[in-house]
Amino acid sequence: MSNLVSIKNLVKYFDIGPNQRVHAVDDISLDIGEREIVGLVGESGSGKSTLGKAVVGLHDKTSGSVSFKGELLPQKYGPQDFQRHATHMQMIFQDPYSSLNPRMTVGEIIGEGLRLHRQLPSATVRDTVAEWLERVGLEADHMSRYPHEFSGGQRQRIGIARALILEPEFVVCDEPISALDVSVQAQVVNLLDELKKSMGLTLLFIAHDLSMVRYVSDRMAVMYLGSLVEVGTANELFFNPKHPYTQILIGSNPEPDPQLERQRPSTAIEGEIPSPVNVPAGCRFANRCPKVMDICHHTTPNLISLVEVDNADAAPRDVACHLYT
Amino acid sequence: MSEPILSVSDLAVEFDTYGGTVQAVRGVSFDVAPGKTLAIVGESGCGKSVTVQSIMGLIPIPPGRITAGTAMMNGVDIIGRKTINGEDIRGGQIGMIFQDPMTSLNPTMNIGNQIAETLIVHRGYSKRQAFNRAIELLALTKIPEPEKRAKQYPFEFSGGMLQRAMIAMAIACEPQILIADEPTTALDVTIQAQILDLLADLQRETNMAIILITHDLGVVARMADEVLVMYAGQMVEHGYVDDIFYRSSHPYTMGLRAAMPTNKPGVDARLTPIDGSPPDLFHPPAGCGYCARCPHAMQICVDNPPETYILGERHETRCWLHHPDNTTQIDGINKAVRSGA
Numbered sequence: 001m002s003n004l005v006s007i008k009n010l011v012k013y014f015d016i017g018p019n020q021r022v023h024a025v026d027d028i029s030l031d032i033g034e035r036e037i038v039g040l041v042g043e044s045g046s047g048k049s050t051l052g053k054a055v056v057g058l059h060d061k062t063s064g065s066v067s068f069k070g071e072l073l074p075q076k077y078g079p080q081d082f083q084r085h086a087t088h089m090q091m092i093f094q095d096p097y098s099s100l101n102p103r104m105t106v107g108e109i110i111g112e113g114l115r116l117h118r119q120l121p122s123a124t125v126r127d128t129v130a131e132w133l134e135r136v137g138l139e140a141d142h143m144s145r146y147p148h149e150f151s152g153g154q155r156q157r158i159g160i161a162r163a164l165i166l167e168p169e170f171v172v173c174d175e176p177i178s179a180l181d182v183s184v185q186a187q188v189v190n191l192l193d194e195l196k197k198s199m200g201l202t203l204l205f206i207a208h209d210l211s212m213v214r215y216v217s218d219r220m221a222v223m224y225l226g227s228l229v230e231v232g233t234a235n236e237l238f239f240n241p242k243h244p245y246t247q248i249l250i251g252s253n254p255e256p257d258p259q260l261e262r263q264r265p266s267t268a269i270e271g272e273i274p275s276p277v278n279v280p281a282g283c284r285f286a287n288r289c290p291k292v293m294d295i296c297h298h299t300t301p302n303l304i305s306l307v308e309v310d311n312a313d314a315a316p317r318d319v320a321c322h323l324y325t
Numbered sequence: 326m327s328e329p330i331l332s333v334s335d336l337a338v339e340f341d342t343y344g345g346t347v348q349a350v351r352g353v354s355f356d357v358a359p360g361k362t363l364a365i366v367g368e369s370g371c372g373k374s375v376t377v378q379s380i381m382g383l384i385p386i387p388p389g390r391i392t393a394g395t396a397m398m399n400g401v402d403i404i405g406r407k408t409i410n411g412e413d414i415r416g417g418q419i420g421m422i423f424q425d426p427m428t429s430l431n432p433t434m435n436i437g438n439q440i441a442e443t444l445i446v447h448r449g450y451s452k453r454q455a456f457n458r459a460i461e462l463l464a465l466t467k468i469p470e471p472e473k474r475a476k477q478y479p480f481e482f483s484g485g486m487l488q489r490a491m492i493a494m495a496i497a498c499e500p501q502i503l504i505a506d507e508p509t510t511a512l513d514v515t516i517q518a519q520i521l522d523l524l525a526d527l528q529r530e531t532n533m534a535i536i537l538i539t540h541d542l543g544v545v546a547r548m549a550d551e552v553l554v555m556y557a558g559q560m561v562e563h564g565y566v567d568d569i570f571y572r573s574s575h576p577y578t579m580g581l582r583a584a585m586p587t588n589k590p591g592v593d594a595r596l597t598p599i600d601g602s603p604p605d606l607f608h609p610p611a612g613c614g615y616c617a618r619c620p621h622a623m624q625i626c627v628d629n630p631p632e633t634y635i636l637g638e639r640h641e642t643r644c645w646l647h648h649p650d651n652t653t654q655i656d657g658i659n660k661a662v663r664s665g666a
Contacts, residue, residue, distance in 0.1 A: 182584050185598075186598035251518075252517065253514050254514075256587065258546040
């Protein structure tokens with residue numbers, strides 16, 4: 001599988017005052033293969049959304065690079081860059097309430113990309129919008145309505161139609177389901193899955209619902225305080241987590257199975273994610289880690305691939321933890 | 326099952342709006358015993374929050390209206406009442422925590438004083454006494470450095486810490502019942518695990534009853550003793566947590582479970598969404614509220630509201646499939662209990 005998107009040493013800092021700097025994304029490298037779904041998980045404040053936005057150019061990069069099909073993307077996007085890249089890279093946003101312009105009709109919202117990038121006659125735009133409305137499970141005559149007339153799940157579908165109408169190859173989905181009810185989440189997930197199969201989409205799927213991410217993704221990447229702590233195939237990583245943080249994260253995820261929950265010891269950890277303004281030296285998880293060692297406090301572990309001695313066929317796994325060095 | 330501390334029966338609530346009257350809750354009954362947790366489950370708009378808010382007297386009247394039902398606590402119907410034997414119900418005998426701690430606390434008042442206020446109002450503590458007790462309560466909810474934290478304002482707290490402070494406030498008067506309305510929905514899983522552990526510990530120590538409103542079946546599995554599944558303002562299924570998860574009897578309960586991924590190694594069943602959306606509660610359907618989305622709907626479901634069928638000890642369902650004359654076999658619908666009951 002060749003890499004469609006390649007993120008190399010990507011850094012995004014936000015300066016918030018004299019000598020104060022938010023380390024939102026700190027030296028992240030991640031490759032996303034063609035037609036692959038990579039799930040990105042982590043607590044709020046870990047930098048997931050910033051990474052997603054930096055990849056599609058909605059944030060300037062402080063340093064590092066993102067390449068798409070081997071072509072290096074600009075450090076800072078200008079209008080022409082958006083014009084050029086919007087047709088193959090798109091984003092679906094988290095909040096279906098604030099990400100749709102309330103003064104535009106659904107037809108205008110969904111068709112805007114086509115009008116801007118394809119110079120099609122308006123009748124063709126209208127037909128394509130109608131087709132997409134039906135494809136995402138809405139009706140063609142919803143085109144003349146406004147966003148406030150739709151429920152959360154329906155709006156999320158409008159956001160999906162808007163992102164996919166240009167038939168992009170790569171889409172960043174930033175928490176596309178977390179604002180939705182359980183029954184509707186499954187509808188949206190299945191829709192993305194169908195579209196992935198029919199269009200050959202590649203997705204970076206950002207979410208904090210671990211069960212859903214495991215279900216959706218081929219590979220999973222776990223972020224903590226701006227850096228990746230573990231990357232592996234979704235099932236391997238979920239059922240056999242290596243990094244202590246991944247272990248705790250997955251152990252905290254309640255399973256819809258009362259008998260299992262009664263047997264399971266509590267894995268809650270003390271403390272909360274530290275501020276990304278003044279990141280601790282060494283491993284960023286050290287102050288909460290149950291398996292912390294001396295070295296963790298002063299040396300930052302690198303993301304290295306894990307070689308399983310007794311199992312040569314094991315799926316590739318990258319872990320950033322001194323336990324495995 | 327010990328004597329229930331709260332029994333709600335046939336509660337019905339309506340709201341007048343410009344669009345007409347919304348029948349938000351249409352005859353809900355449940356009870357909860359000391360030391361036990363009842364989870365109320367359902368999707369947005371099914372009436373879970375309105376149900377508990379009416380018991381607490383938190384719905385605005387008008388436009389809201391409680392058209393029927395009683396909520397008996399210690400032998401007294403608390404609907405529309407503020408006190409039992411001179412003691413305040415809201416904040417005194419029943420404590421409540423909300424989904425969004427950021428917007429539920431007063432941003433202009435420090436945390437200690439907000440907790441102390443409860444004690445001053447409901448228990449007649451002096452200001453100093455109340456503030457000292459507030460510090461103890463913050464320590465009880467495992468907030469580090471409670472003396473320092475009590476003097477801080479909500480913006481200085483993280484979401485998880487605010488939820489702890491809100492729990493401290495809710496349990497300040499040692500309520501017999503704690504209502505938790507989506508207490509962890511806004512929190513990360515690691516913080517959610519901390520808060521759920523805290524609630525379980527407090528319940529063990531004080532023997533209070535907890536009514537937990539949530540839409541996360543994982544949280545239900547971890548916390549609940551009994552579960553009430555609501556749909557379109559009505560109970561559709563009620564039972565012990567194991568009955569709901571392993572012997573589901575209502576197509577909606579089954580639908581909810583099929584819509585969630587189960588994390589069993591090697592099992593990758595495709596998620597089955599529930600198609601469609603909940604009915605319009607301005608004009609609730611004549612028959613079963615779920616029939617438009619139900620894969621097993623029959624003609625009777627459209628025409629007549631289903632009766633409640635008892636399937637086992639404290640396990641009941643509101644679905645025509647369980648009528649004794651119905652002979653259709655449906656995969657996964659729990660028939661064994663019915664024939665045994």
